[in-house]
Amino acid sequence: MNESAPIRGGNVVPTNNLEAFWMPFSANRQFKEAPRMFIGAKDMHYTTADGRQVLDGTAGLWCVNAGHCRPKITEAIAKQAAELDYAPAFQMGHPKAFELASRLAALAPTGLDHVFFTNSGSESVETALKIALAYHRVKGEGARFRLIGRERGYHGVNFGGISVGGIVGNRKMFGTLLTGVDHMRHTHDPVRNPYSDGEAEHGVELAEDLSRIATLHDPSTIAAVIVEPVAGSTGVLPPPKGYLKRLREICDQHGILLIFDEVITGYGRMGAAFAADHFGVTPDIIVSAKGLSNGVIPMGAVFVRDTIYEAFMQGPEHMIEFAHGYTYSGNPIASAAALATLDTYREEGLFERAKALTPVWADAIQSLKGTRHVIDIRTTGLIGAVELEPIPGQPTKRAFSAFLKAYEKGLLIRTTGDIIALSPPLIISEDQIGEIVDTLKMVLNDVE
Numbered sequence: 312m313n314e315s316a317p318i319r320g321g322n323v324v325p326t327n328n329l330e331a332f333w334m335p336f337s338a339n340r341q342f343k344e345a346p347r348m349f350i351g352a353k354d355m356h357y358t359t360a361d362g363r364q365v366l367d368g369t370a371g372l373w374c375v376n377a378g379h380c381r382p383k384i385t386e387a388i389a390k391q392a393a394e395l396d397y398a399p400a401f402q403m404g405h406p407k408a409f410e411l412a413s414r415l416a417a418l419a420p421t422g423l424d425h426v427f428f429t430n431s432g433s434e435s436v437e438t439a440l441k442i443a444l445a446y447h448r449v450k451g452e453g454a455r456f457r458l459i460g461r462e463r464g465y466h467g468v469n470f471g472g473i474s475v476g477g478i479v480g481n482r483k484m485f486g487t488l489l490t491g492v493d494h495m496r497h498t499h500d501p502v503r504n505p506y507s508d509g510e511a512e513h514g515v516e517l518a519e520d521l522s523r524i525a526t527l528h529d530p531s532t533i534a535a536v537i538v539e540p541v542a543g544s545t546g547v548l549p550p551p552k553g554y555l556k557r558l559r560e561i562c563d564q565h566g567i568l569l570i571f572d573e574v575i576t577g578y579g580r581m582g583a584a585f586a587a588d589h590f591g592v593t594p595d596i597i598v599s600a601k602g603l604s605n606g607v608i609p610m611g612a613v614f615v616r617d618t619i620y621e622a623f624m625q626g627p628e629h630m631i632e633f634a635h636g637y638t639y640s641g642n643p644i645a646s647a648a649a650l651a652t653l654d655t656y657r658e659e660g661l662f663e664r665a666k667a668l669t670p671v672w673a674d675a676i677q678s679l680k681g682t683r684h685v686i687d688i689r690t691t692g693l694i695g696a697v698e699l700e701p702i703p704g705q706p707t708k709r710a711f712s713a714f715l716k717a718y719e720k721g722l723l724i725r726t727t728g729d730i731i732a733l734s735p736p737l738i739i740s741e742d743q744i745g746e747i748v749d750t751l752k753m754v755l756n757d758v759e
């Protein structure tokens with residue numbers, strides 16, 4: 312049966328499909344009322360099912376850093392698919408995965424020279440947490456079993472990630488989660504840091520939460536702490552000045568591993584390869600995905616410090632193999648996509664471009680101050696957050712209406728709670744930045 316029904320905007324979609332696909336992080340019921348479908352994309356724009364162009368203000372889901380359907384990447388994928396489509400990931404290899412690992416090691420901060428491949432940000436997080444726990448065991452410090460995360464942290468959706476993550480809504484349906492986890496406070500403080508650009512002025516003292524938690528549980532029981540250098544999904548929370556450095560010091564003091572979740576901030580979004588470079592703080596493990604393959608093929612990579620890798624290499628014989636990995640770790644087509652993505656970033660100087668655009672971006676987004684409903688704005692790298700005053704008793708409603716209106720007006724934004732999050736592809740032009748701001752002004756004046 313190919314039942315079709317006209318819907319708003321002239322789209323025609325098979326209605327039976329809207330039941331079959333149980334959509335992630337979406338209320339299917341709401342989506343069915345006004346489906347929004349993309350059927351094409353090029354550079355900075357999506358094409359909708361009814362033929363409209365939509366400016367991509369979010370790089371898909373913070374991932375399409377080089378813009379859409381870039382020929383170099385699509386051609387590399389087609390070529391690889393015809394040449395070697397799949398190779399077993401365990402005990403076997405293929406050259407592209409090794410080439411990619413070397414290229415990534417050269418891109419990563421000094422000392423993080425070893426790469427473990429995954430297929431997503433969530434898998435990268437699990438991998439990092441497991442490496443941290445296993446590392447201490449390999450060294451004979453198995454008593455280090457605790458993991459520390461942070462309120463409002465987003466580390467994907469698998470059990471380790473939601474346990475160290477700090478989003479109540481993502482945790483409450485799923486029982487007890489991992490034990491031995493504690494959380495630092497988040498760093499969102501719009502009262503002391505209103506309309507902030509770059510690192511927040513106030514809040515370095517929040518890093519002392521790590522000391523307090525370590526002392527509470529006995530520091531020798533703590534394996535690792537994981538933070539996003541800039542919390543993204545919960546509304547763009549740049550770190551307070553000196554905060555990451557202080558976390559690093561406390562970790563060093565107590566032998567705790569520091570993990571940066573750079574799934575959003577990696578691959579140029581901060582105007583540097585990684586936020587670790589931008590902030591000048593090197594963690595022990597970096598978690599990445601998204602921009603690694605321009606979001607085109609699922610892929611993630613975990614970067615590990617030499618000392619951690621060496622501990623495994625020289626560990627006891629019965630632990631010689633890190634018992635972890637995925638059928639698609641270092642998949643040939645994903646590796647080819649990532650290599651072409653890295654080439655594109657380098658040839659087009661996209662990280663430098665993001666750096667040069669950062670002040671232009673900040674000025675433009677901060678100029679929304681004073682627009683109706685806006686109560687705070689945060690900008691850092693090519694990321695922005697416009698926080699709206701919630702409608703009393705109806706949290707998220709205003710921002711979601713803004714999302715729908717922006718889509719109608721040809722702009723893709725993302726909302727989280729009552730916060731509009733922006734993270735365009737790094738190829739965005741100054742005119743297109745202006746277009747985002749103008750459209751948002753119109754939209755905000757229009758929503759109730």
Ligand code: PMP
Binds near residue numbers: 467543
């Ligand atoms: N960590 C962070 C910081 C993220 O932003 C995300 C995704 N938004 C993830 C992990 C999870 O990535 P994925 O959806 O690819 O599993």
